[in-house]
Amino acid sequence: xxVTLADVAARARVSPATVSRVxxxxxxxxxxxxxxxxxxxxxxxxxxNGPASSLAAATSDLVGxxxxxxxxxxxxxxxxxxxxxxxxxxxxSGRAGGEKLAVVCNTGGSPxxxxxxxxxxxxxxxxxxxxxxxxxxDPAHQAAMAVKLAKLADAGTRIVFCGRPPLPGTDAVVxxxxxxxxxxxxxxxxxxIALGHRRIGYVAGPVERTTTRHRLEGHREAMKAAGLYGDxxxxxxxxxYDRRSGYDATLELLRREPDVTxxxxxxDTVALGACAAVRERGLRIPEDIxxxxxxxxxxxxxxxxxxxxxxxxxxxxxxxxxxxxxxxETPPPGGIATIGAELMERGxxxxxxxx
Amino acid sequence: xxVTLADVAARARVSPATVSRVxxxxxxxxxxxxxxxxxxxxxxxxxxNGPASSLAAATSDLVGxxxxxxxxxxxxxxxxxxxxxxxxxxxxSGRAGGEKLAVVCNTGGSPxxxxxxxxxxxxxxxxxxxxxxxxxxDPAHQAAMAVKLAKLADAGTRIVFCGRPPLPGTDAVVxxxxxxxxxxxxxxxxxxIALGHRRIGYVAGPVERTTTRHRLEGHREAMKAAGLYGDxxxxxxxxxYDRRSGYDATLELLRREPDVTxxxxxxDTVALGACAAVRERGLRIPEDIxxxxxxxxxxxxxxxxxxxxxxxxxxxxxxxxxxxxxxxETPPPGGIATIGAELMERGxxxxxxxx
DNA sequence: ACAGCCGTAGCAAGCGCTTTCTATGCGGTA
DNA sequence: TACCGCATAGAAAGCGCTTGCTACGGCTGT
Numbered sequence: 001x002x003v004t005l006a007d008v009a010a011r012a013r014v015s016p017a018t019v020s021r022v023x024x025x026x027x028x029x030x031x032x033x034x035x036x037x038x039x040x041x042x043x044x045x046x047x048x049n050g051p052a053s054s055l056a057a058a059t060s061d062l063v064g065x066x067x068x069x070x071x072x073x074x075x076x077x078x079x080x081x082x083x084x085x086x087x088x089x090x091x092x093s094g095r096a097g098g099e100k101l102a103v104v105c106n107t108g109g110s111p112x113x114x115x116x117x118x119x120x121x122x123x124x125x126x127x128x129x130x131x132x133x134x135x136x137x138d139p140a141h142q143a144a145m146a147v148k149l150a151k152l153a154d155a156g157t158r159i160v161f162c163g164r165p166p167l168p169g170t171d172a173v174v175x176x177x178x179x180x181x182x183x184x185x186x187x188x189x190x191x192x193i194a195l196g197h198r199r200i201g202y203v204a205g206p207v208e209r210t211t212t213r214h215r216l217e218g219h220r221e222a223m224k225a226a227g228l229y230g231d232x233x234x235x236x237x238x239x240x241y242d243r244r245s246g247y248d249a250t251l252e253l254l255r256r257e258p259d260v261t262x263x264x265x266x267x268d269t270v271a272l273g274a275c276a277a278v279r280e281r282g283l284r285i286p287e288d289i290x291x292x293x294x295x296x297x298x299x300x301x302x303x304x305x306x307x308x309x310x311x312x313x314x315x316x317x318x319x320x321x322x323x324x325x326x327x328x329e330t331p332p333p334g335g336i337a338t339i340g341a342e343l344m345e346r347g348x349x350x351x352x353x354x355x
Numbered sequence: 356x357x358v359t360l361a362d363v364a365a366r367a368r369v370s371p372a373t374v375s376r377v378x379x380x381x382x383x384x385x386x387x388x389x390x391x392x393x394x395x396x397x398x399x400x401x402x403x404n405g406p407a408s409s410l411a412a413a414t415s416d417l418v419g420x421x422x423x424x425x426x427x428x429x430x431x432x433x434x435x436x437x438x439x440x441x442x443x444x445x446x447x448s449g450r451a452g453g454e455k456l457a458v459v460c461n462t463g464g465s466p467x468x469x470x471x472x473x474x475x476x477x478x479x480x481x482x483x484x485x486x487x488x489x490x491x492x493d494p495a496h497q498a499a500m501a502v503k504l505a506k507l508a509d510a511g512t513r514i515v516f517c518g519r520p521p522l523p524g525t526d527a528v529v530x531x532x533x534x535x536x537x538x539x540x541x542x543x544x545x546x547x548i549a550l551g552h553r554r555i556g557y558v559a560g561p562v563e564r565t566t567t568r569h570r571l572e573g574h575r576e577a578m579k580a581a582g583l584y585g586d587x588x589x590x591x592x593x594x595x596y597d598r599r600s601g602y603d604a605t606l607e608l609l610r611r612e613p614d615v616t617x618x619x620x621x622x623d624t625v626a627l628g629a630c631a632a633v634r635e636r637g638l639r640i641p642e643d644i645x646x647x648x649x650x651x652x653x654x655x656x657x658x659x660x661x662x663x664x665x666x667x668x669x670x671x672x673x674x675x676x677x678x679x680x681x682x683x684e685t686p687p688p689g690g691i692a693t694i695g696a697e698l699m700e701r702g703x704x705x706x707x708x709x710x
Numbered sequence: 711a712c713a714g715c716c717g718t719a720g721c722a723a724g725c726g727c728t729t730t731c732t733a734t735g736c737g738g739t740a
Numbered sequence: 741t742a743c744c745g746c747a748t749a750g751a752a753a754g755c756g757c758t759t760g761c762t763a764c765g766g767c768t769g770t
Binding site: 359360361371372375376379382403404406407408409410411412413 | 725726
């Protein structure tokens, strides 16, 4: 059978309690004893029984990171950064203690899965949960989430939002890091307007997502401020945050409104699809049509022409969320921090053609 | 305090044993009783204590997925696919039972972290572990891995390799799905040769990785077969699997060997960097230089020109690995399956200029 | 010289669940 | 009518660990 604490204790000729204390390092143990125990652990190749330990201590070293789409670098970057801070192996400490198992859970954007993962994590008595990405704006789901999170919180789980606005009715949350989606969107549209564009199409994300709404609002704010707010509905197309959707939506947009001179996409992935659609129509970027994205994912700079977009410090935000989840960093005042979004002017936008 | 099994039992006026049996559905319970229990569970909002359950049952519902770089879609796609099969929430069953918590662990390509994650998973008595991506070829590390995996296996953990060749000395593994990296690499180089290229540069991945070696070998096989094998060392540059590395390596390559007419990159991400470098030098793709990648990640088709590459069925492989890990699919004969790689001819390759 | 401490180590009581074994009530059979 | 077996429920013994409390020397202080 597998080696237990008792086996180690027997070999080291101490009590199980002592072994436990050596392993946890939370109680004074004479160094000679400690050494003996450590050797026994080594000799027997002992591996702690996690469930037993969690049960007895009523805590676990699991930290959950919820993402909408693990195949999307937007989430991958944040999750990776968070995970590296949360430690798991090689967090630099070398010592146990900080050794948490950071696990990422892929909700696929489905509200049910989000809730179920939360239950699963609750079941495991997770030490912390990081929720990334935009939230669904369905009131029923939000309420359910609030309830769930409250329960998690008072079971001792730390909760951090990353790239997601604070959920109303949830003060159980340790901290919320929100991206300035609205501001970023405003700036990129202002940039287009400043270049001389007047007729600007918008390829939005899925409806009922905070991210979608905020970016769209920022865009429209800029349009309004420039007195360009008109038949917004007809130059806006919604769809999922993927390349295919950007392609289809842009084709649709171009057909519906052939006079647009610029297309703003909800994110870079969508923008890539938009570029493909523009070319498909035989139009050049940026000479005939400007295209802009959002997020500044790694591939965006390599697009041809390089994509004008809004840079979100995904890595930094993820890392900070990880630290907050670990209690290694003090939460921002009020528990909420807004993370800036910076305009990256590149080759995919230019003044419109003068017809 | 939190609700326990006993609380539910009391409310349903049955014994804890009965509640447990209802929840696990592995023992006959009169339906009237079952109903009463279920209602009590609902009323009290009971959530099973995972650690306690795992301890008593000596099994857990955790499944680990190890990846080298979670921010890289190559891994994200496989991990997402695996996770969706492993279930976690919404695996369609609706019922518990199949409800495993699939967690992805980011090793960052570090051997120590890989090992430590395995220990962590061993600690949690994980039900299964899926290892993705190429392996390190360091004998010491391989030996350590073999030992670790053997231990996991005989603690009852199912082990599946995905996109990684079987580790010698490990028969504890349920199955290994290996990509035909060599064949894919051979085909793409043959394609270039058929186009008329004679002087072909190769931007390889990090040394000591199986993936790197196999792709490089495939490439060289093709070169040799065409009688083009010469000073391979001078047209090969190694580096990490990232865009930056592709850029730097290609610049270096072009400086060292200005007469190459094609560059084969170790993967698509690297290829993107290579494209940037080629353009930086004022050369056109594919007129002046052809560029080829590997993997066919989603963005590759959107590159301009679209990237010629080798398609790896990442999603399918990940899903299959997930199923194997769950025991939902019977392992291939011998435990090893090689997954084909298909050449995707696109715009980034063309015949060389005739000088 | 004795009381009181401090530094260590052990005892033992759980943590909340699963599961074996036992008990009970019922219907069917002789 | 009495017996046996089946279907169902309960009792209780752990699973392997943590931790509050107790025990025990040797030191210090007066």
